[in-house]
Amino acid sequence: DADVTQTPRNRITKTGKRIMLECSQTKGHDRMYWYRQDPGLGLRLIYYSFDVKDINKGEISDGYSVSRQAQAKFSLSLESAIPNQTALYFCATSEGFNNEQFFGPGTRLTVL
């Protein structure tokens, strides 16, 4: 079984709809992250969380919100989706601040 899972893997939605992307991990890591990948731009950080009570904005948090329901679960919401939020979204985890991040398989989101 994968250590970091994301649901759904693919989603097509319409402008103005509310969307939630979910991430779960079995690695027992304390830190979780959401990134967005656009063609030619690499990955950019949306939000990160050190634990269930610690949520922090990343480089591109506008238009997004997150919830850390438990140590193992970190959800990303788009309250009112817009077409320029069409992208590949990755969840990642890490243990401590000096270790690498482990990525989920990604969610491809298309907003029409």
Add this chain to the structure above:
Amino acid sequence: AQTVTQSQPEMSVQEAETVTLSCTYDTSESDYYLFWYKQPPSRQMILVIRQEAYKQQNATENRFSVNFQKAAKSFSLKISDSQLGDAAMYFCAYRSPLAGGGADGLTFGKGTHLIIQP
């Protein structure tokens, strides 16, 4: 804020040959971490190699090695004996040490598309 630059959008190499992917970064921090991630067509992000800035010795993982030049803020990836399975996007990434209370998360370059010619 830190920035990471990968100046080669695409590289091509013959199978079994050696290729070097370039990465430079800009930071005012003295201690940090650098990574190379591979993203094959499956889109999964896979860690290739990591380097701690306080270590002078260049990291090596089998056919993958880095040339870390701290003063020049350069972190290139060398792939020896290239294989067809090495074909992918490669991303260079920077991470702050957090000791100074800075933000967490990775700062990525825009990636280099590596093509392996059979």
